[in-house]
Amino acid sequence: MTDAEWLDTPDRSDGRVYVMPDDLRFAVRVALATGRPLLLRGRPGSGKSSLAPYIATQMRWRYYEHVVTYRTQPRDLLWSFDSVRRLADAQVTVRRGQTPDDASYVEPGVLWWALAPHSARRRGRPAGAGITDPCPDPFEEVNTTRKPDRAVVLIDEIDKADPDVPNSLLVPLGSHRFTVAEIGREIRTERPEGAESEPFEEEGQGHRARHLVVLTTNEERELPQALLRRCVVHVLPEHDRAMLVSIAEEHMALWPGEVTDADRDLADAVAGELMKVRQHADKQGVRRPSTAEYLDALLACRSLGIRPGDREWQLLTKNVLIKPQQMAGDRA
Known part of the structure; x- marks a missing residue:
């Protein structure tokens, strides 16, 4: 693999790849059917953050x-207001006998953009108002070709x-509306422009929600x-050897390049070694390597011609699967 090909390797969070078990697919369908947020729990690197961009794609x-x-x-997830610049x-403007336009200092957050993109672009101003400073969609490059009235949000x-943060989201997530205090305007879900069948709804069964909010937690603090x-x-469970290979x-x-039988054998071999590393991590009292680190190790092995058992494999284990800072923290 050339350097250029290596740089072109798709990132795990780009929404192009995700292996979704049936129980997870069902949870997504339930969230869409009920209009409830989907909260994902699991070990770091288990794929929590990758699900939302995949569904959106x-x-x-x-x-x-x-x-x-x-x-x-x-x-912050709803809007922010630049009070310093406004002051x-x-x-x-006062010296000129004018009144500041408070909407100019409003910056819509991700939930605002999801629920009401036209209003977000106007910074909450009423429809038809003259606008000289439209707010750009923060993900405009991705969203240009996507359905304007449907959205996935990853928190x-x-x-x-x-x-206070999750508590403040209860009403907006439940009612799909909130009020921007500085301009005194209520923001609510904009009317849909059309209805189409979606990959995550079963034949003959539509879902109610036009927005999916995905929350993730690493359990650092009780919610x-x-x-x-x-x-x-x-x-999300920790992936076993068979799931890692899938x-x-x-x-x-x-x-880049053709996937050969040797590549598949390598994936299985690295997965087998990962199982051993996990056992070693448990004995050492350090964090078990994740699926994300497994994919990093596999890409490194494929790109650099490393095979489990080589001297380089031992170095790779220490730098990719079990991080040096983990071992240092264990000795401290």
Whole structure:
């Protein structure tokens, strides 16, 4: 594999590949049928964050994501308001005898874009208003060719946020509406432009929801019970050897070059070695390597001609499957 081909290898989060077990597919259908958010639990690297872009790609729905941090504020997913810039501009406009347009300082969040993209582009101004500063879709490159009235939103690592954040989302997620305080306008789901059959609905059975919100948690912090009650909850299991190989085959089909029997044998061999590494990690008291790290190890082996048992394999194990910082943390 050349350097150029290596760089062209699709990323696991680009929505092109996902091996979806039947129980997970059913959980998605339930979330769509009920209009409830889908909360994914599981070990880091188990595919929680990859599901949402895959669903959006398969259904050709618009896609948005917000990675939660410890600094995330309750309304960041809905909108933000630049009060500092507004105050500075107000001093100029007042001297001119003008009134600042508060909508100019509104920045729609991912849930606003999902529910009401036309309103988000207008920054909440009423339809027909003259607009000199339309807000660009933050995922416009992806969403240009997708269905304008349907969307998938990924809220990643919701457990990192203060409990005020998930609690503040209960009403918007349940009623699909919220009010932007600074401009005094209610934002609600915009009317659909058409109805089409979707890959995740069974024949003869339509679903109600036009939006799917996917939440993920790494269990760093306990989530409010009120949020859990309002979600369809699914736990992604740790993948066994057979599932790892199935996932690898799907990814290898998109890798540059022909996939050979030797590649499939390599995928199985690396999966077998991963099982051993997991056992070793358990004995050492460090985190078990994930499916994501398995795919990294497989790509490295295929690209660099490494085979399990080689000297390079031992180096790869220490740098890809069991991270040096894990071992250092274990000794500390």
